[in-house]
Amino acid sequence: MSLSVRMQHALPGIDLDLSFDAPSGVTVLFGRSGSGKTTIVNGVAGLMRPQAGRVAVDDWVLFDTDQGLWLPPHRRRLGYIFQEGRLFPHLTVRQNLAYGRWFAPRKAPRENPDKVIEMLGIGHLLDRRPAGLSGGEKQRVAIGRALLASPRLILADEPLAALDDARKAEILPYFERLRDEVSVPILYVTHSAAEVARLATSVVALQDGKVVRHGPASDVLADPSVAPAGIRAVGAVLQVRVLKHHPDGLTELDAHGSRLFLPQIRHRVGEDLRIRIPAQEVILSSKVPEGLSALNVLSGTVDSIRSGDGPGAIVAVKTPAGIVLARVTRRSVAALDLRPGSPCHAVIKTVALAPQDVGGRIRSGD
């Protein structure tokens, strides 16, 4: 299944004019606040009627101004996960979960409620009311409610923005499961590079209502011109596997043959992970570094050098583990005589691999 979106809408201060396709998996709408992300999602949901455009899931048209077609939200078969949860306060968790199911067509493919409740770990909350739940619990119930409505499209509008870091870490794995286990397209709005790195199958980067870049997370996050938080959010995403937990508190990871160490993480040996390495935590050296306290050194060749405004530059280094990005000064680029193709060593401070940047690909049955 694939979602296609084309939208034109003029708002005070922003002119929306864009189109993109979102296949199965998570498509992240990524951009600063005010870039039009929520407006797009609400347009897809039918909570807002764009002035012109077309929205369709495969050949099922939700909205098309050329045909004069507009389905109201309740006929769009959505699973919308809101930032604030929006659970019904007068209903129990059980009734909240059952709400969407009640309105879904009889012959729609259904998720097994027991399986969803187990996956989200909310079995013990069923008889409670939303007022008695923590922020993280509410959001898990909201995911379950959306999932059990038999949606043909899942929308999530900054579902983690209202939560603190600990709760974010609690909820993210459930979105990863959703991505890996559900076949419908998921449109996910965020301005957090860490969430993009962990979740995104593909990223639509937005600026002032336009798509400035559309592609895999590793490409988009590597581009300093599109990162919403500017150069600070730039980082590389690597696919790794947990190799060994060492008794001194470090975990050894295998990145396509290269070794990386980071403070012990909870993931089991043999598990596949995505890790994100922010560019500003990486130092470059033209010689094999010696006498350094940093444990992680990846060697490779310079792939590209990009300069933004100001003195900084982003150097992409091609290593066996994947592309690693480093934020250095233009002066250093000149001093090290870095050019595409020149050999180079990327030194990564261990602390750079913060737990909230470590994402798991959790397989079913875990």
Added chain:
Amino acid sequence: MDWLGPAELEALRLSLRVSFWATLATLPFGIFVAYALARWRFPGRQILNGLVHLPLILPPVVTGYLLLLTFGIQGPLGRFLAEFGIVVAFRWTGAALAAGIMAFPLMVRAIRLSIEAVDPRLEQAGATLGASRPFVFATVTLPMILPGVVAGAILAFAKAMGEFGATITFVSNIPGQTQTLPSAVYAFLQVPGGEAAATRLVIISIVIAMSALLLSEYVGRRAAARVAGS
């Protein structure tokens, strides 16, 4: 109720019946108008709001006279209803109509407040989950405003129990037919030696009005707590 004379008892019974039907019959309209005023933007919204509040600010005698002109035997609506065998003039149904119209603004105000306290984003959430507008109203809005509706109904009931001016102007003061509690108090005070009966009815009126007010406050507070608990 031995301490009440037959005429007093009859007035009390009639008042309860009039107020009950006045409240019940106006409730659906009250919810609809409150919802329209709270949620819809349409031309003439302020005019509707003014019309709803008119009985609250007009002298009751004027409201009663307008009802007489409209629903009386010679009135346009009165004649129309008479075609279907419905006569409200000088009947208890007329008293209920007058009481309902006088209580309507209070009912609408209470319900409208509770609707405005419901987060429209919850109704949107209902829509994204597949519920059409009527279903969203029935499953999200209505359960959340229910305490407000109950509070509004109690207030309207109390107001209907005390309605005098419009009722006596519209349907007169016929014992057993249109002589409600306040009309009876008024009638007792017109005859020598009627003070004792009037006093008894006054005490009943105070008790009913006071309990209704307290009950409505209590239910209203619960409503606020419930809507806040998202």
